[in-house]
Amino acid sequence: MASIGQIIFWSMIVLIFVCAGLIILLLAIAFSASQGTVETSAPFPVGNLGEDVVLECRFLTKSGTDRSSDVLITWEKEGLTGLVYQYKNNAAQLQDQNAQFKDRAQLFTDAIAGGNASLLLRSVKMTDGGVYYCNVGAPGVWGRVRINLRVSVYSAPTITKSNNSLRAEAPRWTATPSVTWVDQSGKQLNSSTQFTRFNNSGTEIVQVVSDLPGPLTAAVIYTCFIEDRLIKSVSEVTGDGDLKSSYFVTSSSPKMPPLQLVCTTPLLLYMLAW
Template identity: 70%
Template structure:
């Protein structure tokens, strides 16, 4: 049986290790903050096949420079865009100029930065005429005075379009010129109740279709009806009156359900490691 002295001794040892772990954790957090931040407010963008897309990446230095809070010299900024499982770089900027010696040919003459906005913390990448092969995870790395870090952006590529509305003898017709993979189409009334409708798909090419959906009447001219067209990546939401007047139309992109648990697990593991160590 351990003596009181031994219990006190080992209790102190455990306490010392726990305190040391907490100190290291605080230092790690402080170091991270001192290095500024690199992040994206849209980590799961959806590109529309054949159209331009922006992969957003912003950086903020520890001194408040960048991201709209003052400015830094472009000559001191190194921005590197990479894509997972791809040889070569997507794009690199250094010494106030593009450095494309290691650029993968897939992105030749198709990507660029907003160079006039770099000094204010904008490292976003403009990608022109997005292709299916462009889909994947990209890493935006920034090294500048007071900031060093990387943001990840998961680009998904699909085909989508907002519908046009016309009045028919039987009700409303929504016609969207192109969608991928036969999207799910629903109509809702002002109370969110699903309404009876008939949707037809006309093949355009491969798995791209034209969508024509008919909402049967009788309809009320003053009431708002909601038409939703959705595939696994994006949803088109349109609000239209019974007499065909469009009141509101917008897109909602889906986020990856897998990323949050993985990041949460990494954070918990990190905390547990330092507390136990």
Template identity: 55%
Template sequence: MASIGQIIFASMIVLIVIISGLIIFILAIAFSASQGAVESSSPSTVGNLEEDVVLDCRFLSNSGNVQLSDVSITWLKDAGVVYEFKNKAAQLQGQNTQFKNRAQMFSDAISTGNASLLLRNVQMEDDGVYRCTVNAPKVSGTTSVKLRVAAFTAPTFTRRADGSLFAEARRWFPEPEVSWLSQSGQLLNSSTHFFNNTAGIIRVTSVLEGPVTEDDTYTCLIQNGLVKAVSEATVSATRVAEKTYFIFNAASTKVPSIQLLFTLILILSGIQTSLSSG
């Protein structure tokens, strides 16, 4: 069993560590507030193959709007330059050829803190982590954006002569799962087929076994690990009205600093309790 002196000593060590952590945390907040911040509202983003995507990066300066001549912004991926802005102009001499004529910044909005990158005609090899580094008056920092590339399209619906409902989505990747729901949310019987083209992109066809009922709405779900398409098809005597919205699995994996601090305190408290009981 630990002596009283050992318990007191261990408790003091734990207390010193906790207080030091709090001081460092407070100083970090104060320093960040005085220096501004570089951050992304979408640290994980899904891009649609062969379409354009915006990688969000913004910098906050306590001095308000800044002069373009005072701002330096560099976007990097795998140690290669995606885009660089300096001295009020793009500096593309060292740009990775993969991004030639495809990367662009919103130069008119940079003075307001917008350092976002527009990436045109997204390709599979664009998948990865991008780092946005900003140096400006009272602002210096880097934030990361993880881009995941997928292919996804909304399905079109056709009511067939046998009363079934046919759905076709021309471009998906990775391979999705397909399910149908009734208006009340009940899982319905269906059959689905996938057709790969030479590039590995998948055409999806699915048939909801009939007969479907007029004026009812059926939901077709097409989803993989990155994207879910929720399509509502309302059947009438003359047509099928359709509506689709997409849900992206791009949640940030960042843990707030305050949460990390409380976790650390809980861990240290547990250590203290173990020492005391020992």
């Protein structure tokens, strides 16, 4: 004959399985009714220290109905107590906001009705780097996306010509970036580079000065690459010093774990209440 302890133990096991089944059923019903998606085209943005960055998040519905007053948008950061930002009942709800983001985080409220849940983060700090979650609950749309923000220090170089040589000067990079010059065939050229280090509020900043000696050919396009582990600056210039293009390319994205369907507490409550 089973003891009272065994009866209680097995009763608890059964109760746990029943509750788990109910939760799965409710989630299945909620998601089966969903007609939209939550997504981002930039899961690995690179912020520039001291500048603003946008963490892109969009939600799409099949109906396209404007129900902005019914939208719940919650931004969280992994490992951080409190919220980054929350939008509910057609207004910001910042009572649970982490102090790190006070007066620095905001949504594009005029664009929410069109499906824009992106977060603008002002004056990026090195400590802002990490994994963020954009949670959206709206009529027919329930979901989240994962965005891994990396923070670096980078700048495009100014390129000048003097004595038949080219000089690239970039005022701010982090660590010690690699600098290379190539011709239009991709051949790496001999160059010399100097780094000057200084401290900016606890972050070491590097000034880059790189010289490509002549002789140079006026019609040939030379490319200067300045690159750290996160970002690459690409500057194309002719042998006579005419800048053709200058742009940044993010380095290869870190590996992400398999996509998981995870609901935070506020999002789950919204789904069950809708």
